[in-house]
Amino acid sequence: MSNHTLLTIGAFLILSTILLGFYQLLAATGDQLTDSQDLILATTISESYIELAQGLAFDQLTDTSNVAIGNPSALTTIDLLGRDGTGETSIPTFSDFDDFNRFTVEQIATGTNKRFTTTFRVYYVNPNDLSSVSTTQTFVKRLDLKTWRSYPPSASGASVDTVRISSVLGYFHFD
Amino acid sequence: MQYLLDYLAAAILGSALLLIMINANDTAAENQSVYNGEALVQEMLVQTASLLEGELRNMGVGVPETDKSILWADTTYIRFLYDVDRDGTVDTVSYFVGTTAEMLGTPNELDRPLYRRIDSGAPLMVGSVTGFALRYLTKLGALIPTPVSSAQLGEIHAVEVTMEIQNPYAMMRTDGTVAAGERTALYSSSLWQQTRLASQNMRR
Numbered sequence: 602m603s604n605h606t607l608l609t610i611g612a613f614l615i616l617s618t619i620l621l622g623f624y625q626l627l628a629a630t631g632d633q634l635t636d637s638q639d640l641i642l643a644t645t646i647s648e649s650y651i652e653l654a655q656g657l658a659f660d661q662l663t664d665t666s667n668v669a670i671g672n673p674s675a676l677t678t679i680d681l682l683g684r685d686g687t688g689e690t691s692i693p694t695f696s697d698f699d700d701f702n703r704f705t706v707e708q709i710a711t712g713t714n715k716r717f718t719t720t721f722r723v724y725y726v727n728p729n730d731l732s733s734v735s736t737t738q739t740f741v742k743r744l745d746l747k748t749w750r751s752y753p754p755s756a757s758g759a760s761v762d763t764v765r766i767s768s769v770l771g772y773f774h775f776d
Numbered sequence: 777m778q779y780l781l782d783y784l785a786a787a788i789l790g791s792a793l794l795l796i797m798i799n800a801n802d803t804a805a806e807n808q809s810v811y812n813g814e815a816l817v818q819e820m821l822v823q824t825a826s827l828l829e830g831e832l833r834n835m836g837v838g839v840p841e842t843d844k845s846i847l848w849a850d851t852t853y854i855r856f857l858y859d860v861d862r863d864g865t866v867d868t869v870s871y872f873v874g875t876t877a878e879m880l881g882t883p884n885e886l887d888r889p890l891y892r893r894i895d896s897g898a899p900l901m902v903g904s905v906t907g908f909a910l911r912y913l914t915k916l917g918a919l920i921p922t923p924v925s926s927a928q929l930g931e932i933h934a935v936e937v938t939m940e941i942q943n944p945y946a947m948m949r950t951d952g953t954v955a956a957g958e959r960t961a962l963y964s965s966s967l968w969q970q971t972r973l974a975s976q977n978m979r980r
Binding site: 605609613616620623624627630631634637638641642645646648649652653655656691692693694710711712713 | 782785789793796800803804807810811814815818821822825829907909913915916917933934936938940966967968969970971972973
């Protein structure tokens with residue numbers, strides 16, 4: 602094999618490597634744009650749930666009475682945060698903010714075949730530090746959501762971005 | 777003879793290299809156009825959606841409790857009340873889509889204007905959409921038939937907005953690359969779907 606042939610083969614190897622990197626870069630950019638579209642949908646879905654949650658009562662107790670005014674210990678205890686009865690099976694049937702606790706729901710985005718799964722957790726938080734979860738009842742609850750595209754599944758080995766949003770709801774009244 | 781073979785091989789390899797580079801360049805240019813279109817469309821969508829979701833959130837603000845806040849509700853048309861400029865006077869805000877004929881100047885044959893009108897003023901185009909659909913839900917999540925009857929306007933608890941925006945100007949494709957039933961251009965598309973509470977409407 603002559604030196605020229607060896608040089609040619611070497612040049613082709615270098616060129617192939619460059620081309621491979623080039624096409625991988627193009628594909629990665631395309632994936633990023635697809636992901637950003639999914640994230641837009643995931644954000645709108647998450648915000649929709651927050652909007653619905655914000656329209657509910659603060660607590661099962663405050664939904665029907667005012668005995669919790671000035672007395673946070675009368676509110677639902679931490680271990681009972683969640684759906685209150687067998688009738689609360691879906692979001693439209695929820696009556697108060699913490700019914701979302703430990704709930705998981707999947708939604709199909711209209712006009713697409715994409716499905717988005719959302720999980721919810723509700724905590725009492727310290728009113729002076731909303732990032733701090735309280736071990737006792739307070740007049741502020743925080744809803745943490747995680748939403749991600751569950752269908753179509755990501756390619757093998759690839760990760761799916763998850764939208765995480767928190768929203769707080771306080772219980773107050775006007776004297 | 778050896779030199780001749782070397783020249784021949786160099787010519788073949790050089791041609792192959794040239795073809796590869798031309799192809800890569802074409803691919804890069806095509807992808808660049810598509811990605812630019814995607815980014816542009818997503819930006820347009822977010823801008824239009826921000827305006828719309830802000831207004832829907834304010835629906836009913838400043839409206840006396842004896843009055844309804846939603847006056848008309850249809851699949852592509854909504855008219856509601858709120859005090860836009862916080863001057864104590866309640867305004868009527870309408871959102872509706874025009875027709876595709878109003879945007880014949882763009883290559884995309886599906887886009888149409890989205891209008892916003894305050895009171896009886898001239899409609900202001902706030903974006904171009906290829907899909908715009910409104911659904912109205914009761915407190916229990918039941919779908920209300922459209923157009924919503926006057927008697928049911930007060931039952932609207934949530935408004936679901938679905939909006940699709942496509943690039944008005946897209947990368948045209950040559951006839952050979954368009955399969956049967958396909959469009960003649962690559963249009964980037966972005967979808968937005970959100971449920972907004974009309975809680976201030978429910979209290980009427």
